[in-house]
Structures are given as C-alpha cells and as structure tokens.
Amino acid sequence: MDIDNTKIAVTGGYRYGNGTVFVGNWNNTGLRDGLGHLQFPDNTRYDGYFADGLFNGLGVLTFIDGAKYEGQFLEGWFHGYGIFWRSDGMKHEGEFRGGKIWGLGLTTYSDGTTGFPKNEGFYQDCRMIRKKSCPEVVQRAQKIAFMARNLFKTNCQ
Secondary structure (H helix, E strand, O other): OOOOHHHOEEEEEEEOOOOOEEEEEEEOOOOEEEEEEEEOOOOOEEEEEEEOOEEEEEEEEEOOOOOEEEEEEEOOEEEEEEEEEOOOOOEEEEEEEOOEEEEEEEEEOOOOOOOOOOOEEEEEOOEEEEEOOOHHHHHHHHHHHHHHHOHHHHHOO
C-alpha cells in the first residue's frame, strides 16, 4: 500500500527570528498551509487560509493603523471579493485583483456618503474608470467579508 505524503499536515506554532509568530497548519514541506494566524512584529495580523506559505482563500488582514481587509486572497494578494477599510473610515466593497481595487465596486467615505456623484462602478488600478450600478457585486463582497470575519468564530470554538 502506498501512502501519499504530500497530504500530511501538522498543526503547531512557530516564532520566527524577527518576532513574527504563526499558529496553524503546516504542510509536509514546512510551509504554512490551511487555517492559521500570523502576527507580525508591528502587530499587523492575518487570520485565514494559507497555501504554500501565502495568504490564500478567505482571510482578514488587520494593519496597525486600523486599516483592514476582509475577503478573498490569492498568492498573498487581496484578490477576489472583499471589503477594505482605510484607517480614516473610507471603505471599498467590491472586487480586488493583485492587491489593488480592480473591478466593480462601491467606495464610501467616513461620513457615510459615496461622494457626488456616487462612486460606484468599474475601477482599474484603484481608480474609477466608468460609473456603473453594481449592487450584486457589493452584496457578494459583503457576504465574502462576513464569511472571512466569522471564519475563526466557527473553527476555533
């Protein structure tokens, strides 16, 4: 009988030399893989899924200045649907690609307004290119962010 060693996973914690701490799952090659918590020395924190050592799948990245992203990641980048809050209260709900606002979405400012005219439409490289109503994309981003935010409430009780 052959055993597939590529699927073996270990759960545990590790403190890196620079003070970064990881608690979660590791694959058999020593890379973070599966559900985990990663805390950097400056207190930036990622809670979510990893693949081959990188943020991958649902997760929440919280920065020390109060900025936060809740949503989908791919190979370490904000990628897919999610919500990004800046520390000044600005919020973008929608699509992200390669760590940037890219695709359909809605930007809301700290006073609760969307600006005039409304900042809803297609964004490319963090800039609005074309105005377009996209409530279904905003709703999907909210759903994905909710799932990411509640990931550890469900898995760590």
